[in-house]
Amino acid sequence: MLCQICGKNPATVHFTEIHDNKMSEIHVCERCAEEKGMHTPAQQHKFEIADLLAGMVDAMTQTDEERVGHVQCPRCGLLYSSFKETGRLGCAECYTAFQFQLRPLLRRIHGDTRHRGKAPVRGTSENGTRQIQRLHDELQRAVEREEFERAASIRDDIRKLEAERHAAGPGGRP
Amino acid sequence: MSAPRSFDDLFTSSAPWWKGEGPHADMVLSTRIRLARNLSEVPFTHRARDEQLQGVLSSVTGAAQGSELLAGGLLLKMQDCSAVERQVLVERHLVSHELGDGARPRGIYVAPDDRVSIMINEEDHLRLQSLTPGFQLAEAWALADRTDDDLDQSLEYAFSDEIGYLTACPTNAGTGLRASVLIHLPALVLLEEIQRVLKSIMQVGLNVRGLYGEHSEIMGNLFQISNQTTLGRGERDSIESLERVTRQIIETEERARDRMLRDARTQLEDKVWRAYGTLRFCRSIQAKEVINLCSAVRLGVAMGLSGLPPLRVVNELLVLTQPAHLQRQAGAEMSPAERNVYRAQVVRERLTAAADGPGTDPR
Numbered sequence: 422m423l424c425q426i427c428g429k430n431p432a433t434v435h436f437t438e439i440h441d442n443k444m445s446e447i448h449v450c451e452r453c454a455e456e457k458g459m460h461t462p463a464q465q466h467k468f469e470i471a472d473l474l475a476g477m478v479d480a481m482t483q484t485d486e487e488r489v490g491h492v493q494c495p496r497c498g499l500l501y502s503s504f505k506e507t508g509r510l511g512c513a514e515c516y517t518a519f520q521f522q523l524r525p526l527l528r529r530i531h532g533d534t535r536h537r538g539k540a541p542v543r544g545t546s547e548n549g550t551r552q553i554q555r556l557h558d559e560l561q562r563a564v565e566r567e568e569f570e571r572a573a574s575i576r577d578d579i580r581k582l583e584a585e586r587h588a589a590g591p592g593g594r595p
Numbered sequence: 596m597s598a599p600r601s602f603d604d605l606f607t608s609s610a611p612w613w614k615g616e617g618p619h620a621d622m623v624l625s626t627r628i629r630l631a632r633n634l635s636e637v638p639f640t641h642r643a644r645d646e647q648l649q650g651v652l653s654s655v656t657g658a659a660q661g662s663e664l665l666a667g668g669l670l671l672k673m674q675d676c677s678a679v680e681r682q683v684l685v686e687r688h689l690v691s692h693e694l695g696d697g698a699r700p701r702g703i704y705v706a707p708d709d710r711v712s713i714m715i716n717e718e719d720h721l722r723l724q725s726l727t728p729g730f731q732l733a734e735a736w737a738l739a740d741r742t743d744d745d746l747d748q749s750l751e752y753a754f755s756d757e758i759g760y761l762t763a764c765p766t767n768a769g770t771g772l773r774a775s776v777l778i779h780l781p782a783l784v785l786l787e788e789i790q791r792v793l794k795s796i797m798q799v800g801l802n803v804r805g806l807y808g809e810h811s812e813i814m815g816n817l818f819q820i821s822n823q824t825t826l827g828r829g830e831r832d833s834i835e836s837l838e839r840v841t842r843q844i845i846e847t848e849e850r851a852r853d854r855m856l857r858d859a860r861t862q863l864e865d866k867v868w869r870a871y872g873t874l875r876f877c878r879s880i881q882a883k884e885v886i887n888l889c890s891a892v893r894l895g896v897a898m899g900l901s902g903l904p905p906l907r908v909v910n911e912l913l914v915l916t917q918p919a920h921l922q923r924q925a926g927a928e929m930s931p932a933e934r935n936v937y938r939a940q941v942v943r944e945r946l947t948a949a950a951d952g953p954g955t956d957p958r
Contacts, residue, residue: 422800448797497638509718512638513753513761516768523765527758530766533827536759538770539740541747555829562832 424450428529494518553582599669599705602680606923610687610726610914611710615906617729621897622845624777624817624910626731627688628739628834631762631771632721632746635753639763640699640716648700648716654750655715659704662745665713668706673697679928682919688726693717710735711742718763719771721746730776730845732838736830759826769826774834776841777806781816781894782851792847796820801840806886806913815886815913820844856898867895871903874912875946879935885916885942904949916941 422432430450490502499511501519510516516523527534537558556579563572599605612625633639634654637647652672659665673681673690674697681697684690694701694717701716714722723746725738753761759769767773783789793803804819820841822833855863870891874880889912895903914920916938922929925937 422798497642499642507641508765509641509763510639510761510765511642513633513635513755516755516758516761527765527768527826531769531824531826533824535757535827536755536769537827537832538759538772538825538829539743540756540759541752541754542744558829559831 422448423529423532424448424453425529426450426453428525489522492519492522553579556582599709601669602671602676605669605671605705606683608709609907609911612726612728613907613910613914614728615910617727617731619845620729620906621893622779622848623730623841624779625688625726625728626735627724627726627773627775627777628732628735629722629724629773629775630739630743630760631719631767631773632723632743632750632760633753633762634720635751635761637720640718640720641763643716645700651720652700652702652715655713655721655746656702656704658746658749659706659713661749662742664708664742664745665704665706665711668704670702670704673699673701673703679919679922683923686914686917686919690714691717691722694722706742708738711738713742713746719767721750730841732774732776732834732841736774736834740830767825769824770828770830770833772825772830772833773821774837775819775821776837777817777819778841778844778848779815779817779890779893780844780848781890782855783848784816785855786851788847788851792844793818796840796844799836799840800824801837814883815890817886817890852894852898863898864895864900867891867898867900867903871895871946874942875950877939877942879932880939880942881935882916882918882938885938886913889913902950904946908945908949912942912945915945 424430424432425447426449430452432448432450490500490505492501493499494511494515495518496514497511499515501522504510504515504519510519524534537555539555540552556575560572560575560579563569563575599608615621617623617626634651637643637651640648643651652670656670659668659670671684673694676684676697678697681690681695684703685692685695689705689712690703691714694703694714699716701714704713704715706712710727711723711725714724723739723742725735725742727735727738755761760771762768762771780789780792783792796803800823802821802823804821805813806815806817806819820837822837825833828836870888874885874888874892889909892903893906893909896906896909915924918931918934921934921937921941924941929937
């Protein structure tokens with residue numbers, strides 16, 4: 422896990438903070454912990470997860486804040502600077518409009534930027550390919566864990582899907 | 596149970612996780628899977644106009660009614676519920692605090708199989724959740740996954756191949772999955788080993804919260820453990836890792852309980868019976884005290900002490916003694932002091948009914 426503040430160094434300091442009996446968790450690197458004065462619990466300020474998220478966005482865009490803040494989602498009109506304040510995006514299109522800003526943020530939050538889970542059954546023809554790819558990932562993991570029965574059943578699923586896709590021809594599902 | 600037809604039906608029926616059934620039910624109260632989904636054509640809830648949210652309510656309800664798994668369920672619109680009713684839903688873990696504010700077109704759809712529900716127009720348009728008793732991650736996931744596929748037949752979800760399901764907050768983007776277990780860890784708390792355990796849970800990328808979710812208080816030695824990240828790992832992968840860690844925690848707690856029983860059996864039994872005695876005979880009690888005393892009784896039940904109420908009753912007490920449940924039950928708003936007296940009465944009655952023989956509660 423990477424530091425939730427700088428997103429560069431591995432998080433080695435883990436805080437479970439209890440304020441007014443409310444609990445929150447923070448994972449940071451030594452340097453950021455030092456800078457934020459987080460080594461002295463007595464002086465700790467209230468450090469909510471939302472603030473932390475806003476802080477992460479800040480750290481990312483300090484250099485060209487002006488330019489980036491004015492980027493606007495063409496569909497819902499949300500300004501990137503508003504997202505920075507609230508931590509919430511305006512619509513699905515925002516993910517495309519702010520993709521260059523969001524990618525490093527997503528990496529900081531999740532340690533990754535690529536989806537590896539399920540996909541809607543409806544929708545684009547790419548889904549067949551995606552589902553097969555996902556099953557291949559699962560197959561790999563099953564083999565690593567020596568769960569051979571499960572691996573065999575996943576392999577059968579892949580064959581079935583591939584046959585279906587082949588039968589549907591180019592373009593896949595309507 | 597049969598499908599609830601109204602708020603009253605829901606209120607008088609017991610939630611599935613109260614039964615105290617399922618694997619490791621004496622330690623794991625419930626297992627929950629939540630999936631965050633949005634409709635691609637509508638701005639996220641906080642940016643949408645009220646009429647758009649009204650549209651989301653109708654589309655989701657329509658999709659649910661058209662689905663085999665969900666048809667015949669109950670839609671409760673937050674605007675039609677009183678403040679106490681909304682709070683009842685929060686206390687039952689059916690609705691989040693955010694949804695429970697009731698100011699905008701929001702609602703909850705409870706499926707006929709009452710283990711499945713959908714919060715509509717929470718932070719995301721849909722927060723689908725499945726709740727099973729005991730430690731049943733695979734079952735809870737299967738339920739949520741099937742429901743999700745069913746809804747997907749008639750709803751156009753916001754999804755991108757790269758990022759996955761798109762959510763209002765980037766912390767949920769990807770799978771939109773939060774898998775969690777509500778676990779009772781009294782021995783680790785008593786032996787002061789809990790900090791070390793919580794720290795190692797967080798080091799493997801999982802999250803720990805209190806009974807009522809984010810920022811909620813740790814009460815009754817109850818902890819909610821859940822996955823933290825939603826991007827870069829498949830649902831099964833996240834769930835399997837929560838499963839592995841939870842199994843380790845269960846073993847650690849079991850070992851701690853064995854040690855306590857070996858070294859301090861009398862003190863432990865004393866603590867359990869004193870807690871039971873207080874609950875059984877109290878005349879005024881706060882919700883928090885009920886939760887904490889129930890923790891000791893639950894431990895006693897798990898130790899196999901005879902003469903204690905069944906787990907079902909202990910679980911029920913956690914919810915039925917919350918402020919909104921009491922007020923709804925009494926049919927009147929009450930001051931905290933009045934609630935404490937009424938709460939004590941409810942607790943005594945439940946425990947008396949559960950005890951062997953006719954009521955012995957001296958009035």
